[in-house]
Amino acid sequence: MSAPAGRLPPEDPDLSPYTGWTRAHWVAVAENLLLSVRPYASPRHARIDLPGPASSSGAASDGLEGFARTFLLAGFLVAGHGGEDPHGFLDWYRRGLAAGTDPDSAERWPRPDELGQAKVEAASVALVLMLTRPWLWDRMRRQERDRVLEWMSAVVGESYPPINWVWFQVMAEEFLRSAGGRWSRADIDAGLAVHAGLARADGWYSDGQERSYDYYCGWALHFYPLVWASLAAERPRAELVDGWRRDLSRFLDDYIGLIGADGSPVLQGRSLIYRMAAAAPLWGGAWSGATALAPGRIRRAASGILRHFHDNGALDGGLLSLGWHRAWPAMRQTYSGGGSPYWAAKGFFGLVLPPDHPVWTAREEPLPAEDGGLQRTVRAPGWIIGTDPRDGIARIVNHGTDHAREGDVLTDSPLYARLGYSSATVPPLVGGTLDAPLDNSVAVLDSSGAATHRTGFTALGVFHEGAVATAGSRWRAHWIDPSQDTGRDHGSGRPGTARPGPTLEVWSAVRGPDEVRLVRVGDEPAPDGRGWRLRVGGWPVLREHGPATSVEALTDHPGLVSGTEHLGDAGPLEGETAVPWVCADVAPGEVMACLVRLGAEAAAAPRPRVRIEAGGAVLTWPDGVEARVALHG
Structure with a gap:
């Protein structure tokens, strides 16, 4: 049938110009x-x-x-x-x-x-x-x-x-x-x-x-x-x-x-x-x-x-x-x-x-990731799918999948409940982030720094008009202690003792490698009477040879800080994982906007502007492309 076992035949660049394989x-x-x-x-x-x-x-x-x-x-x-x-x-x-x-x-x-x-x-x-x-x-x-x-x-x-x-x-x-x-x-x-x-x-x-x-x-x-x-x-x-x-x-x-x-x-x-x-x-x-x-x-x-x-x-x-x-x-x-x-x-x-x-x-033909790129919304899983030939990465922005039902109160499954997935990154699968989501998350931090989960959210839909796709979800943020759970791991989040936080409504406006992540904090009063400590986590990339990534706030808030968490060998891609993040104190009813990027031009490209209005936000990119996002509260 073939060459000796373990040895590959010669490549065929004419028939297979992209992979060489037949x-x-x-x-x-x-x-x-x-x-x-x-x-x-x-x-x-x-x-x-x-x-x-x-x-x-x-x-x-x-x-x-x-x-x-x-x-x-x-x-x-x-x-x-x-x-x-x-x-x-x-x-x-x-x-x-x-x-x-x-x-x-x-x-x-x-x-x-x-x-x-x-x-x-x-x-x-x-x-x-x-x-x-x-x-x-x-x-x-x-x-x-x-x-x-x-x-x-x-x-x-x-x-x-x-x-x-x-x-x-x-x-x-x-x-x-x-x-x-x-x-x-x-x-x-x-x-x-x-x-x-x-x-x-x-x-x-x-x-x-x-x-x-x-x-x-x-x-x-x-x-x-x-x-x-x-x-x-x-x-x-x-x-x-x-x-x-x-x-x-x-x-x-x-x-x-x-x-x-x-x-x-x-x-x-x-x-x-x-x-x-x-x-x-x-x-x-x-x-x-x-x-x-x-x-x-x-x-x-x-x-x-x-x-x-x-x-x-x-x-x-x-x-x-x-x-x-x-x-x-x-x-x-x-x-x-x-x-x-x-x-x-x-x-x-x-x-x-x-x-x-x-x-x-037939002669090989290019993937969307190689030929013009692709951006589309997928209703069932609540995804925005995007590829960009400048970096060849396939991306998902996720507002519909969590391996749970609406209203469930569970920890976030790393492989289902994150706000983003790609062909070049993987969520940390060991360590503390299993029970305290960091990468591609929006979480409220308590006084000890513990993060809330989003599983059981309400999906608000995915939409695509012009050059910008949008998707949203709303959930009652919740802290969970799953320490008593000894069940089998079949991909779901874990149950445990829960305590509620504020309602979060999150929308993603996506254009190419740009995601503008808009977060409206619910009207529930914060424990200190002022604001909830909100953290927005970015993409989990390999420190040494992963794609470029960044997270930056586009709105100003008290206590605004940013940083990068270094998680070590936390996933199956070879190398150490790093996750950028921003934190701020956000008052009940207030909106925080962040720019989350992954890809070849993540750091250098001009950023869009955000104007917060009653009931929503207006996003404007440097080339004049504009998108309006309604925030329902």
């Missing part, structure tokens, strides 16, 4: 990943026990994950080559299938009705068995097939969380139906109903009833429906499939703006250790035709993602670690173990497409 590079990386995990397999290959701390589900679950997720990668690779398999991947995994589903084997897998995580992994096994049926399932012995069916049939009638997990049951039972096993139409219909209830505006989905907007939207909730529809024994209703196609196409119009020119996706949301899985919805669009993106732009985006992680050390010795670039286990959730990062296999779904598919043969 389908052959994808094949080479996939083969290297698959061959590199073999030394960690159990004797009969049912478990692949990869390095790293154990997940909350235990070692047996982690070994199953190592098998199922790398099996997914092998399935995409072999299916895309019409069964050609010079490394014998399918035969190798066939041994593991036989041993893992044998109830008398020392390597037996936990059943889906015994362990929740097995429900997830059953879907990957099912998908590969459907994609590779002529070369694997049809060649297995009857006794082996019966054991697989018996193990997987444990999903039937089981309860699944009403999130992306419902697709794991749908996929497993579709395989059971296709192979003559036990299955339930009611289970599939229930899963489809849950999925329909997760649909939001403009092709977006929320992964649950909370405001949970993250990569699961693309690598699960957009990925599975069209794949399932193509494999289903009974094709779903045409209007259902057409709706999924429209959703994916519309979603990808926004999604392409979440990738930086260096190939890095925006660092936002849980399960970021899945890395290249961020390419999955792009390949889904190419595979289904459900996108207006040109084939060359899709490949440039996907290959940019893969090359970004490859070149930044994510494939350490051929293995994917718990981290972003290199190993950084502190960024994982408690459900993650050594085999978990191999859900990155979803990002290799493009290998299912044959070498002569236009997505592989």
Whole structure:
């Protein structure tokens, strides 16, 4: 299929002028990943026990994950080559299938009705068995097939969380139906109903009833429906499939703006250790035709993602670690173990497409971050998405996502509740800022310096008129002591003992790399009878080689000071994190305006002027562009 494992073929600057990479590079990386995990397999290959701390589900679950997720990668690779398999991947995994589903084997897998995580992994096994049926399932012995069916049939009638997990049951039972096993139409219909209830505006989905907007939207909730529809024994209703196609196409119009020119996706949301899985919805669009993106732009985006992680050390010795670039286990959730990062296999779904598919043969086209930039509002997650070719950074300004419901009183989840995310920065994930938000925050400080949280805010909408986009949110600022919380980390903020502060109404007016952050403090009286101590935090950048950033007040207030907090090695990007901030005493009912910048011209560009009026503010940039922002109080 490719060059020797671990070695890359020559780059092709004519076909791929932005990344140099072709389908052959994808094949080479996939083969290297698959061959590199073999030394960690159990004797009969049912478990692949990869390095790293154990997940909350235990070692047996982690070994199953190592098998199922790398099996997914092998399935995409072999299916895309019409069964050609010079490394014998399918035969190798066939041994593991036989041993893992044998109830008398020392390597037996936990059943889906015994362990929740097995429900997830059953879907990957099912998908590969459907994609590779002529070369694997049809060649297995009857006794082996019966054991697989018996193990997987444990999903039937089981309860699944009403999130992306419902697709794991749908996929497993579709395989059971296709192979003559036990299955339930009611289970599939229930899963489809849950999925329909997760649909939001403009092709977006929320992964649950909370405001949970993250990569699961693309690598699960957009990925599975069209794949399932193509494999289903009974094709779903045409209007259902057409709706999924429209959703994916519309979603990808926004999604392409979440990738930086260096190939890095925006660092936002849980399960970021899945890395290249961020390419999955792009390949889904190419595979289904459900996108207006040109084939060359899709490949440039996907290959940019893969090359970004490859070149930044994510494939350490051929293995994917718990981290972003290199190993950084502190960024994982408690459900993650050594085999978990191999859900990155979803990002290799493009290998299912044959070498002569236009997505592989078209010349690469630039990303928005490289060609003219992009600024757009996204209603469902409450985001302003922006890219600027001067620095190639993809940015989000966030006024709609917090992995919570309106009115919840929780700590701010660093990967959901911040006011900004980008492809070049990551919120601090260790240290005191977990319980006292600093970066991209607006917080009130008490007499001890403790900061309030915003989770549970009211979203006020996103708007785009002319050159300036605006978005706003309002919340009752609250201090929380979460010290008694010992629950699992699934991305949400943490509960605890709370005490209220003032109401804060915050609007962001965005133009290119400029965000004018307007803060109106509510009418609640301050403890000292004068003003609340307000802190506005900027972008968390790497001190030595991160992008330029700044925060400065555009209105004058008593006690106004500014500074930079140096947080050390607080995130998975290599280097020490620094966060600029400004603080001031702001009276009840008063408005504070700050200019928050990230990018190549953050410090040098002329700043806009702000005029505070009754009920709002008028912003004027040096070139005459003006925006009016209403503040409702």
